[in-house]
Every structure is written in C-alpha cells, then in structure tokens.
Amino acid sequence: MPPMGRLGGRVALVTGAAGGIGQATARAFASDGATVTGADLRDAALTLDVTDQDSCRAAVAATVEAHGHLDVLVNVAGIGSFKRTTDVTLEEWNRTLAVNLTGTFSMCQAALPELIDRKGAIVNLASVAGLRATPYNAPYCVSKAGVVMLTKALAVEYGAQGVRVNCICPTSVDTPFLEGFEIPDDADLQLFARTGSIIGRKITPGEVAAAAVYLASDDAAMITGTALVIDGGALA
Numbered sequence: 001m002p003p004m005g006r007l008g009g010r011v012a013l014v015t016g017a018a019g020g021i022g023q024a025t026a027r028a029f030a031s032d033g034a035t036v037t038g039a040d041l042r043d044a045a046l047t048l049d050v051t052d053q054d055s056c057r058a059a060v061a062a063t064v065e066a067h068g069h070l071d072v073l074v075n076v077a078g079i080g081s082f083k084r085t086t087d088v089t090l091e092e093w094n095r096t097l098a099v100n101l102t103g104t105f106s107m108c109q110a111a112l113p114e115l116i117d118r119k120g121a122i123v124n125l126a127s128v129a130g131l132r133a134t135p136y137n138a139p140y141c142v143s144k145a146g147v148v149m150l151t152k153a154l155a156v157e158y159g160a161q162g163v164r165v166n167c168i169c170p171t172s173v174d175t176p177f178l179e180g181f182e183i184p185d186d187a188d189l190q191l192f193a194r195t196g197s198i199i200g201r202k203i204t205p206g207e208v209a210a211a212a213v214y215l216a217s218d219d220a221a222m223i224t225g226t227a228l229v230i231d232g233g234a235l236a
Helices: 020-031 053-067 090-118 138-161 176-180 205-216
Strands: 011-015 035-040 072-075 121-125 164-170 227-230
Touching (some): 011 020, 020 205, 053 090, 138 164, 164 205, 205 227
Parallel strands (some): 011 072, 164 227
16 A cells, blocks of 8 residues: 555545444545545544535535545435334425435535536445435435436446546444434335345444545545445345
C-alpha cells in the first residue's frame, strides 16, 4: 500500500456518519488516506437532512468549499423497522422511502457534477433486503431494492464520464440500528429462517466499511453497477 493509503489525496463525504456503519466508514476512509466530511442529522461535523434537497446540496457545497473538491460520496443514512404491512401507515411508508431511496437520489444528484469533474465514485448502502424479501419489512425492502436499481442506472448513465457507482448489500450488521427492528407480536418466526448468515454471527460495521473503501479505491477501477453482497452466505 502506498504511504498515503489507497485513498490518499481524495475527499469523501459520508452520510449517516454519526454512528454504526457510517461512523465506521468515515474512520476507515480516513485511515486509508482520505479527507472525510461526516454528515448526519446529529453528532457529526456537518448537519444533513437527506430528505431536504437544499440540505443535500449544501452538504456537497460545504465539503467542496472546505476541501477544494469531492471524489467520493458514500450514502449510509437510512431508517427501517419491522411491522406488519397492514399496520404500516402511509406516513411511515413515505418516510422510509424519503430517507432511504429519495435521500440517496438527492445526494447523488447534488454530488454528480463534482464527481464527474473528478472522475469519482459513489458507494450506496443497500441491503440483502433489497435483493430478497424480508418478512414484515415491506417499506424497507422496497426502498433498498430501489437503491440497488438507482445504483445500476447511475452506473450506466455516468460510466463513460468516469464515475463509478456501486452499492453494498449486507445482511444484519451489529449496530444500534437493529434495535429499531423489533419483530411484531405473533410473527411467524419460520419466515426468518432463510435470512441469516450461515457463518453464525452478525456482520461488523468495520467489515461493511472495508468494502466501501475497496469500492471507492483504484483496486475496484473496473467495478461499477455492482451490488456487493456481504451476508455470510445468507443468499448462497
């Protein structure tokens, strides 16, 4: 590895950076040489509401103003919960899609002019739930499936301009985010039998972060439009 790391000289903007995967990703990027702006609704260097397009544009502008350019966008911000579909309110449905899918779109849209100029990269956090359905989780599954296809669409549209776009699809990651996924009373637990890692443990935030660093680096120079699955064999 070069002395500056694989990401030396690059500027990255990481959303959802206040904890969990986002925090681990910001740290991993910095450890591999990148200058990192961490953005979140709380406890981050930069305040960001991904459901507000003005806030998304402001986050990109602030990063460029502070560091001169932007090379990598990592979209981690997200929400989710388990709930019977018949109990999901329209407000809950809209909120999940607004944060997970539309928020990712808005950040990509805001960052693309800078990334085109730098021939940069986007790494989106999707989920195994965007590739195979998880019970009692319809809004989250739909939002993450949308992130997978958004990733592919952007990769096709902007690849010739030098921008690579990939996403990561983990299964359960050991973070406080999982605390919001409380299984409904009287749920059919057999429906969850097919969703777990065959390795027998949850994924660590650092393992997801390492994948994000790889996808943003020159080691992945010919990888774009890919949904990288990190699931301990759950989909095998």
